[in-house]
Amino acid sequence: MSWRTARGLRRGVQAASFLFFLVLAFGTLQRFAPRLPADAFLRFDPLVALGAMLAGRQWLWRLALALATVVATLVVGRVWCGWVCPLGTVLEYVRFKGARRRARRLPPRLRLAKYVLLVMIVIMAAFGSLTLIVLDPVTLATRTAAAALIPTVDSGVRGVEKLMAHVSWMQGAVEWIDTTARGHVLPAVTPVFTQALFLGLLFAAIVALNLLADRFWCRYLCPLGALLGALAKFTPLRPLVGEGCTSCSRCAAACRLGAIDGGAETRRALGGPDAASPLPGDRSDLEVVSSECTVCLDCLAACPAPEAMRFGLCAGGGPWREYDPARRQFLASAGAGVGLVLLLGAGWWSKISPPRLIRPPGVTDEGRFLAACVRCGACLDVCPTSGLQPTLDEAGLSGFWTPTLVPRMGACAYHCASCGRVCPTGAIPHLSLGEKRRQAIGAAVIDRNRCLPWSQGKACVVCQEVCPVPRNAINLSGGKLVTQPDGIKEFIVFPSVRADRCIGCGLCEFSCPVAGEAAIVVRPASRPGSAGDQSPLGLRRGHTA
Amino acid sequence: MSGHHLTRSEFLKLMGAAAAGVIFLPGAEDVLDSLAPEAAVDRAFPTLSIAKGHSLNAAHIAAVTRAAINNLGGMKRFVHSGDVVVVKPNIYGPRKPEQACTTNPTVVATVVRECLKAGAKQVKVMDNPCGGDHGQSYFQSGIGPAAHKAGAKVLQMSESLYRSYVIGGKRLPRLKLYPDIVNADVLIDAPIAKDHGGAQITMACKNLMGCTNEPGTMHGALGQAIPDLLRFLKPDLVVLDAIRVRVSGGPGGTDPSGVRLKYTVVASTNAVCADAYGTRAFLGKSPSSIAQLINAHDMGLGEIDLTKITKKIVKL
Numbered sequence: 092m093s094w095r096t097a098r099g100l101r102r103g104v105q106a107a108s109f110l111f112f113l114v115l116a117f118g119t120l121q122r123f124a125p126r127l128p129a130d131a132f133l134r135f136d137p138l139v140a141l142g143a144m145l146a147g148r149q150w151l152w153r154l155a156l157a158l159a160t161v162v163a164t165l166v167v168g169r170v171w172c173g174w175v176c177p178l179g180t181v182l183e184y185v186r187f188k189g190a191r192r193r194a195r196r197l198p199p200r201l202r203l204a205k206y207v208l209l210v211m212i213v214i215m216a217a218f219g220s221l222t223l224i225v226l227d228p229v230t231l232a233t234r235t236a237a238a239a240l241i242p243t244v245d246s247g248v249r250g251v252e253k254l255m256a257h258v259s260w261m262q263g264a265v266e267w268i269d270t271t272a273r274g275h276v277l278p279a280v281t282p283v284f285t286q287a288l289f290l291g292l293l294f295a296a297i298v299a300l301n302l303l304a305d306r307f308w309c310r311y312l313c314p315l316g317a318l319l320g321a322l323a324k325f326t327p328l329r330p331l332v333g334e335g336c337t338s339c340s341r342c343a344a345a346c347r348l349g350a351i352d353g354g355a356e357t358r359r360a361l362g363g364p365d366a367a368s369p370l371p372g373d374r375s376d377l378e379v380v381s382s383e384c385t386v387c388l389d390c391l392a393a394c395p396a397p398e399a400m401r402f403g404l405c406a407g408g409g410p411w412r413e414y415d416p417a418r419r420q421f422l423a424s425a426g427a428g429v430g431l432v433l434l435l436g437a438g439w440w441s442k443i444s445p446p447r448l449i450r451p452p453g454v455t456d457e458g459r460f461l462a463a464c465v466r467c468g469a470c471l472d473v474c475p476t477s478g479l480q481p482t483l484d485e486a487g488l489s490g491f492w493t494p495t496l497v498p499r500m501g502a503c504a505y506h507c508a509s510c511g512r513v514c515p516t517g518a519i520p521h522l523s524l525g526e527k528r529r530q531a532i533g534a535a536v537i538d539r540n541r542c543l544p545w546s547q548g549k550a551c552v553v554c555q556e557v558c559p560v561p562r563n564a565i566n567l568s569g570g571k572l573v574t575q576p577d578g579i580k581e582f583i584v585f586p587s588v589r590a591d592r593c594i595g596c597g598l599c600e601f602s603c604p605v606a607g608e609a610a611i612v613v614r615p616a617s618r619p620g621s622a623g624d625q626s627p628l629g630l631r632r633g634h635t636a
Numbered sequence: 637m638s639g640h641h642l643t644r645s646e647f648l649k650l651m652g653a654a655a656a657g658v659i660f661l662p663g664a665e666d667v668l669d670s671l672a673p674e675a676a677v678d679r680a681f682p683t684l685s686i687a688k689g690h691s692l693n694a695a696h697i698a699a700v701t702r703a704a705i706n707n708l709g710g711m712k713r714f715v716h717s718g719d720v721v722v723v724k725p726n727i728y729g730p731r732k733p734e735q736a737c738t739t740n741p742t743v744v745a746t747v748v749r750e751c752l753k754a755g756a757k758q759v760k761v762m763d764n765p766c767g768g769d770h771g772q773s774y775f776q777s778g779i780g781p782a783a784h785k786a787g788a789k790v791l792q793m794s795e796s797l798y799r800s801y802v803i804g805g806k807r808l809p810r811l812k813l814y815p816d817i818v819n820a821d822v823l824i825d826a827p828i829a830k831d832h833g834g835a836q837i838t839m840a841c842k843n844l845m846g847c848t849n850e851p852g853t854m855h856g857a858l859g860q861a862i863p864d865l866l867r868f869l870k871p872d873l874v875v876l877d878a879i880r881v882r883v884s885g886g887p888g889g890t891d892p893s894g895v896r897l898k899y900t901v902v903a904s905t906n907a908v909c910a911d912a913y914g915t916r917a918f919l920g921k922s923p924s925s926i927a928q929l930i931n932a933h934d935m936g937l938g939e940i941d942l943t944k945i946t947k948k949i950v951k952l
Contacts (some may be wrong), residue, residue, distance in 0.1 A: 252796040262797055262815075269794040274771025281795075475769060506730040506772055549856040550833020550927070557767050559729070561890040567833045572927060578934070579806060581859040582927040584834050598767070604852030 094391035095402075101388055102175050105183075112177040117244075117276050119473050119513065126161075127620040129513035130469050133179065135160050136229045138212070138315040139465050143516040146462040151516060161322060168323040172309060172316055173385030178228040178297075179272025182306045183347060194304030194349055201311045202383070202414035207424040209317035210416070214428030222435060222489050223428075225466045228308075228315050231294075234468030234492065238284040239291035239482055241472070245278055280479035283500060290481075305347040310383070320382035324415075327404050329381045330390055335399040336377060342390035342400060343377060350383035351390060352381055352412070378409065387522040440487025448486050449496040449595065449613060450501060451479060451510045452530040453520035457486075463518035466492040470510035476501030478597065479510060494519075496532060498597020498613045503532060504560035505596060528560075533613040535564070535588045541610035542586065548573070550581040554599035554611050564592035565599065586611075600636050681709045682946040683909050683939075689879075689899040689952045694742045697879055697901075700952055701746040704903035705875065708950045710754075711844045714873045715822050717755035722762065722820035723747055723788065724871075726827045726843045728887055729767025730776035736880035736895045737888055738773075741782035743877040743901060747826055748786040759788040760816060763846040767888050791816070798849045804865025806935075807857040817869070819848045825871035825907055829878040829914045831886035831894070834858065836926045838887050839914045840874040840907035841866050857928030863935055866907055874910045876902040881918045908938025909945045916942055 112132060119129040133154075144150060160171050172179045178425035186345060212223045224230060251266065255261040273279050300307035309316050323329075332342070343351040353376045379390065394400040416424075441479050444457075448492070451470060454460045471479050480502030481492045494510070496503055508527040511519045522530065535554075539545035544552075555565035567584040574580055588611070593615045603609035642650070660830045685707035689700035705711055715721055725739035733740055744761065751759045761783040765773035770792040774780030784790045798812040817823060827843035835842050841862050845851050847869060854861035878900040885894035898918055904910035912923035923929050923940040 251798060252794060256794070256796040263795045265797055266791050266816075267791040269770075270790070273792055274769065279769035279771050475772070504730075504768065504772075506768065506776065545855050547856075550834065550858045551855040552832075552858075553852070553855055555833040556835075556887055557729075559767060559888055559890070561885075562832065563885055563889050565833070570836075572925065572930075577806070579857075579860045580927040580930045581857065582834070582836050602766070602852075604855045 094388055094394070098388040098392040101174055101386075105180050108175045109177055109180045109311070112232070116233070116241065116472060119509075123374060128474060130467070130515035132175075132229050132461050133233065133465070133467055133469065133515040135175070135226065136315065137161050137172070138209075138318050139224065139225050139229060139467070139515065141318070142212060142216040142221055142224045143225070143463060143465055145213065146221045147459070147516065148219075148462075153515060153517065160319075164319045164322040165326060167328045167386060168326045168381055168633075169316065169319045169385045171319055172313075173387035176228055176315075177232045178313075179306065179309055179385070181232075181298065181310055182301060185264050185301050186305060187302045187369065190302060191344070193302070194580060197304055197311075199412070200414050203416060203420060204311050205313055205317035206321070206416040207420065207427070208312065209314040209321075210421055210424035211428035211431065212314050213430050214392065214425045218429065218432040219462050220432045220435060220489060221462065221465060222491060223431070225492050226312075226314050227465070227467075228313055230465055230467035231297075231473065234466065234481065235290050235294045237468040237472035238282075239287045239294065242280065242282045242284055242287045242477075243291065244480070245282055248272075248277060249281065251416075271410070278475070278477070280476050280501065284471070284477065284480060285497070285500070286481050286483065304349065309385070310348055323384070324382040324409075325407070326381050328402065329384060329405055330379045330386075330388075331401055331403050331405055332377045332379065333399055333401055335396045337396060337562055338377060339393060339395065341393045342379075345389040345393035346384075347387065347389065348385055349381050350380045350385070352380050353377045353379055358568050360389060380409065380412065382415070434488040435487075438487050438489060440489065444615065445486050445490075448482075449498070449533045449597070451494055451496065451519045452508070452532050453511055453522045453529045454518070454532075460487070460518050461490050461493065463516045464490075464493045464514075465516055468492070468494075469513045469515060470494045473509040473513050474501070475504050475507050475509070476601075478502050478504075478601070481618065496597060496613075498600035499609060500601075502598035502601040503596040505598070528594070531594045531616050534590050534593050534611050535595065535596070535597070535599055535611050537588055537611045541605050541608070541609070543605065544583055544585050546610075550583050550602060552584060552587050553602045553604055555584075557598045557602045559596065559598060560592055560594060562592055564589045564594070639863065642684065648924075657694050658815040662942060677766075678950075681713075681905075682707070682833065682948040683904055683906055684913055684945055684947040685903040686913070686947060686949045687901050687903075687952060689901075691899065692879070692897070696952070697740060697742040697899075700899065701743050701875065701901045702881075703950055703952060704901040705747070705750055705873075707950060708873075708903045708905065709950055711750040712754045714824070715751050715754040715756050718757045719751075719755070719821035721751045721756045721759045721822040721824060722817050723751070723759060723783070723824045723826050724817065724843065725761065725763055725779055725783075726830075726838070727763035727777050727779055729765045729775045729888065730772040730886070731767075732776060733778050734880065734895070735890045736882040737767075737830065737886070737890070738777035738779060739826050740877045740879045741778035743875065743879065744779050744826055745782040745786035745788075747824060747875050748783050748788040751822075751824070752787050752797065756822070760791055760820070761788045762791045762793050762814070762816070763853075764793050764814070764849055765846070766851065777857050793849070795849065801868070803864055803868045805861065805867065807860040808854065808864035811848050811853060811865065811868075812850050813847050814849075822873070823869060823871045827874075827876055828880075828882070829898075829918045830882040831875055831884050833886065835862070835928060837911065837915050837919060837921070837928075839876055839911040840871070840904075841928055841932060844869050844871070844907075860931050862928040863932035863937055866937055867931060867935060871907055872905070874902075874904045874907050875911045875934045876904070876914055878902060878914060878918050883919055906938045908932045908940060912938070912940040912942060913945065913947070 137157040140154035543549040570584040687704035731737035832838040
């Protein structure tokens with residue numbers, strides 16, 4: 092098998108992996124959900140596993156598959172990055188003219204940044220904080236797919252449908268699209284996310300960084316890449332430059348990670364500034380840096396001399412490079428991580444419970460939740476109403492991008508318990524539908540000054556109409572027939588919430604016909620200390636009452 | 637290169653022209669739909685045809701449904717060859733048939749089969765559920781699979797197809813409705829009989845609220861908005877499912893203690909009369925205490941005095 096064929100094989104695997112990622116993102120929306128492993132990519136992610144286990148102080152069997160990635164990396168290097176990672180795939184195929192030229196001007200020491208982020212994430216996790224794990228590429232890709240990509244596609248489909256609706260003979264097609272696709276590959280209910288634009292632009296910015304260098308994120312910023320790179324430094328199997336090398340440097344030009352290092356000769360050949368000191372070595376000055384190599388095989392496929400490059404055994408980690416983290420950088424990053432943990436611990440959320448925060452069903456201890464949630468957004472992806480939204484600061488900045496139920500956007504569907512099933516770390520407990528239906532995630536409160544019957548004597552009962560609990564949690568009182576000035580009869584009843592029955596699903600708040608803020612809103616359940624207590628210092632004032 | 641290829645600028649101009657054309661197409665607002673003239677009252681048949689059965693066996697429920705329709709003159713009286721029929725069941729949300737929140741799937745399937753037998757070109761089944769999404773509601777209620785098997789086209793109501801209609805009601809000047817329903821040759825209203833906390837009852841009249849995607853505009857004046865909508869949509873046939881009746885906890889409660897077995901199907905040409913009968917017979921309430929029925933009666937939409945309604949009752 093030639094190296095070109097092998098590279099073709101890699102591209103095939105990469106394409107299949109990316110397709111699988113999309114199938115999971117779109118396929119777990121509704122009815123396929125029970126059949127698909129929605130968190131498959133997250134389970135293979137060692138950074139997610141390490142972070143969640145460190146912060147949660149527990150062994151998670153569900154994430155044991157990450158060991159497979161670790162073993163693979165120890166043997167053949169960062170295959171994850173070159174063959175599997177969905178974000179890496181996007182960044183590999185979005186290329187800009189001139190990126191290669193601009194990349195040569197970037198200082199190699201910038202590659203240190205990813206190690207800094209990695210150390211900060213791990214140290215913070217050790218102190219119980221997962222706030223920075225939002226930078227993990229798999230959580231980033233999953234979250235973006237759930238809260239930006241799917242809503243964008245859906246919005247596009249709806250736009251086309253609106254145009255088609257103008258044309259009479261196309262209306263049947265609109266119905267056909269909705270009937271066949273909604274609830275299967277498109278969301279049944281239009282997904283709307285408060286942060287869709289923010290998440291989309293952020294992703295676009297990461298892609299745009301490719302203007303500066305191919306796979307900029309992977310080279311300089313990716314903390315998972317740093318973790319795998321550290322493991323791959325001493326990997327025994329790697330691409331090697333051999334005897335027949337003519338220093339034509341086509342391999343270096345082909346490498347998208349800039350992982351092929353060379354001395355003055357190479358840099359001159361590539362048109363870059365002269366290097367201060369050429370690397371030692373007698374046959375050739377080209378060398379593949381295993382901690383940066385994604386095993387994409389591009390270099391081997393590009394090499395014109397068949398015997399000059401091979402994939403073989405090599406002991407040792409190669410020479411020390413200016414961007415390898417040393418003790419000094421490690422200590423500085425660790426210090427920064429600890430500092431950030433302490434700073435986050437001094438936020439308002441360490442003293443008072445977040446006032447409007449409603450967590451997914453089954454989450455009872457806010458502190459434990461924050462120490463387990465990796466902010467991946469898999470729950471946002473499966474939520475059939477898109478009621479689960481990523482937080483901005485509703486949970487405090489330490490809980491940035493964790494899921495919260497915003498009932499006005501969508502209720503917690505009574506027939507669904509998907510969020511707990513797809514949660515890779517168990518932050519949202521996996522509950523049966525029956526158990527989930529008994530979880531009170533909040534309690535509805537009626538604002539009588541806005542409620543139509545209470546404030547205006549109008550006949551409205553939507554809250555009672557939609558309440559899904561077996562014995563309705565909306566109590567109707569004072570029902571009477573009223574004759575209005577123009578002779579029309581109306582039956583007026585006055586709703587109130589039976590707190591002992593309400594589970595806080597928020598279907599009433601979602602459906603309330605009052606414009607703007609609903610006249611019935613779900614508040615955190617009124618039990619002592621149901622939220623808060625996320626400070627490492629244990630600062631917390633009283634109860635939520 | 638031979639032949640003319642579109643340049644980029646030509647292509648953009650063409651697209652611009654097309655977009656402008658689409659934007660200035662006739663707007664989707666205010667579609668006037670003149671109210672259909674009153675159908676002549678057919679003295680040969682009763683207003684209400686009531687069929688009472690005795691079991692939950694599917695074949696038996698189908699027989700009860702057929703009997704109710706046949707005593708009203710059979711489906712051929714309503715559906716003619718080549719007609720497009722819409723059957724509008726009550727698919728409240730993701731509820732199981734035994735929870736008595738959604739129309740019995742066998743009743744719906746039987747109505748669909750009768751329509752096709754009578755020569756209908758197409759039978760569409762749809763509802764806009766208030767307590768969940770289309771897919772889940774259609775599936776859980778069993779209505780989706782049953783109607784599909786019976787030969788109906790089970791449709792999700794597309795948001796982009798709703799259009800605003802002038803209703804001209806006392807409390808409801810206009811409302812967004814689903815054109816398939818408004819334009820159907822025959823509209824069959826197939827509700828389930830349920831108690832309703834705020835609207836007092838939900839049967840044939842209230843069931844029509846599933847034809848809009850803005851039920852919120854009807855709330856605040858339910859008692860009048862329902863008859864306003866009824867006057868506009870005026871179903872040709874009502875098939876009221878009272879196999880299982882929810883007598884308390886309605887419309888969406890799942891408490892089994894609120895369900896009574898009545899094994900009955902009522903067919904009628906008049907939604908108000910069917911509801912008046914159902915209110916008395918299944919919920920034990922007086923029709924003259926129900927706001928939506930009083931107002932409908934005052935508008936001349938139907939009789940609510942049960943002694944003045946012609947009935948035919950059969951027991952199976």
